[in-house]
Amino acid sequence: MQIRVQITDHNGYRVFRQGELTALQWLEIASLRGSHLAVQLARETAAIQEMTTLHGDGGPTAYEGTLTELDTVSSVLRQAQEEVRAMAAHVHAWNEQQYCAVCGADGRA
Secondary structure (H helix, E strand, C coil): CEEEEEEECCCCCEEEEEEECCHHHHHHHHHHCHHHHHHHHHHHHHHHHHHHHHHCCCCCCHHHHHHHHHHHHHHHHHHHHHHHHHHHHCCCCECCCCEECCCCCECCC
Protein backbone atom coordinates (compact mmCIF):
# COMPACT_ATOMS: atom_id res chain seq x y z
CA MET A 1 0.00 0.00 0.00
CA GLN A 2 1.25 3.42 -0.91
CA ILE A 3 1.60 6.16 1.68
CA ARG A 4 2.42 9.80 1.04
CA VAL A 5 3.37 12.00 3.98
CA GLN A 6 4.31 15.62 4.30
CA ILE A 7 7.41 16.29 6.39
CA THR A 8 9.63 19.26 7.14
CA ASP A 9 13.19 18.73 5.92
CA HIS A 10 16.35 19.96 7.64
CA ASN A 11 16.06 23.33 5.83
CA GLY A 12 12.55 23.93 7.12
CA TYR A 13 10.85 23.20 3.77
CA ARG A 14 7.74 21.08 3.64
CA VAL A 15 8.25 18.15 1.31
CA PHE A 16 6.34 15.02 0.45
CA ARG A 17 7.76 11.54 0.83
CA GLN A 18 6.19 8.47 -0.65
CA GLY A 19 6.73 4.89 0.40
CA GLU A 20 5.24 1.44 0.70
CA LEU A 21 3.72 -0.08 3.82
CA THR A 22 2.50 -3.64 4.15
CA ALA A 23 -0.95 -4.40 5.52
CA LEU A 24 0.70 -5.68 8.71
CA GLN A 25 2.61 -2.41 9.12
CA TRP A 26 -0.65 -0.44 8.77
CA LEU A 27 -2.25 -2.67 11.39
CA GLU A 28 0.71 -2.22 13.74
CA ILE A 29 0.57 1.57 13.39
CA ALA A 30 -3.18 1.58 14.06
CA SER A 31 -2.87 -0.65 17.11
CA LEU A 32 0.06 1.25 18.60
CA ARG A 33 -1.64 4.60 18.14
CA GLY A 34 -5.22 3.35 18.61
CA SER A 35 -6.22 5.44 21.63
CA HIS A 36 -4.74 8.60 20.11
CA LEU A 37 -6.47 7.80 16.83
CA ALA A 38 -9.86 7.43 18.52
CA VAL A 39 -9.55 10.76 20.33
CA GLN A 40 -8.27 12.54 17.22
CA LEU A 41 -11.01 11.07 15.05
CA ALA A 42 -13.71 12.27 17.45
CA ARG A 43 -12.19 15.78 17.59
CA GLU A 44 -11.81 16.06 13.82
CA THR A 45 -15.36 14.85 13.25
CA ALA A 46 -16.70 17.37 15.76
CA ALA A 47 -14.76 20.18 14.06
CA ILE A 48 -16.07 19.20 10.63
CA GLN A 49 -19.60 19.01 12.02
CA GLU A 50 -19.21 22.48 13.54
CA MET A 51 -18.11 23.92 10.18
CA THR A 52 -20.96 22.14 8.38
CA THR A 53 -23.47 23.50 10.89
CA LEU A 54 -22.08 27.05 10.60
CA HIS A 55 -22.30 26.93 6.81
CA GLY A 56 -25.81 25.50 6.93
CA ASP A 57 -24.96 22.69 4.54
CA GLY A 58 -27.66 20.05 4.18
CA GLY A 59 -27.06 16.38 3.76
CA PRO A 60 -25.50 13.82 6.04
CA THR A 61 -23.73 15.02 9.14
CA ALA A 62 -20.02 14.54 9.74
CA TYR A 63 -20.94 12.15 12.53
CA GLU A 64 -22.97 9.98 10.14
CA GLY A 65 -20.11 9.97 7.63
CA THR A 66 -17.53 8.99 10.23
CA LEU A 67 -19.79 6.29 11.66
CA THR A 68 -20.33 4.87 8.17
CA GLU A 69 -16.57 4.76 7.57
CA LEU A 70 -16.00 3.13 10.97
CA ASP A 71 -18.65 0.51 10.19
CA THR A 72 -16.89 -0.24 6.91
CA VAL A 73 -13.48 -0.55 8.60
CA SER A 74 -14.96 -2.76 11.31
CA SER A 75 -16.47 -5.03 8.68
CA VAL A 76 -13.16 -5.30 6.81
CA LEU A 77 -11.28 -6.06 10.03
CA ARG A 78 -13.82 -8.75 11.00
CA GLN A 79 -13.45 -10.35 7.58
CA ALA A 80 -9.64 -10.26 7.84
CA GLN A 81 -9.83 -11.77 11.32
CA GLU A 82 -12.01 -14.63 10.05
CA GLU A 83 -9.64 -15.30 7.14
CA VAL A 84 -6.56 -15.32 9.40
CA ARG A 85 -8.29 -17.64 11.89
CA ALA A 86 -9.27 -20.01 9.08
CA MET A 87 -5.72 -19.97 7.71
CA ALA A 88 -4.27 -20.63 11.18
CA ALA A 89 -6.56 -23.65 11.64
CA HIS A 90 -6.19 -25.15 8.16
CA VAL A 91 -4.61 -28.51 7.39
CA HIS A 92 -2.09 -28.42 4.55
CA ALA A 93 -3.41 -29.88 1.30
CA TRP A 94 -0.26 -30.73 -0.65
CA ASN A 95 -0.48 -30.87 -4.43
CA GLU A 96 1.82 -32.80 -6.77
CA GLN A 97 4.34 -29.89 -6.81
CA GLN A 98 4.53 -30.05 -2.98
CA TYR A 99 2.76 -26.73 -2.44
CA CYS A 100 -0.21 -26.32 -0.12
CA ALA A 101 -3.35 -25.64 -2.16
CA VAL A 102 -4.77 -23.62 0.75
CA CYS A 103 -1.93 -21.33 1.83
CA GLY A 104 0.75 -21.82 -0.81
CA ALA A 105 3.36 -23.14 1.64
CA ASP A 106 6.34 -24.90 0.06
CA GLY A 107 6.43 -28.49 1.34
CA ARG A 108 10.07 -28.84 0.29
CA ALA A 109 11.24 -25.98 2.48
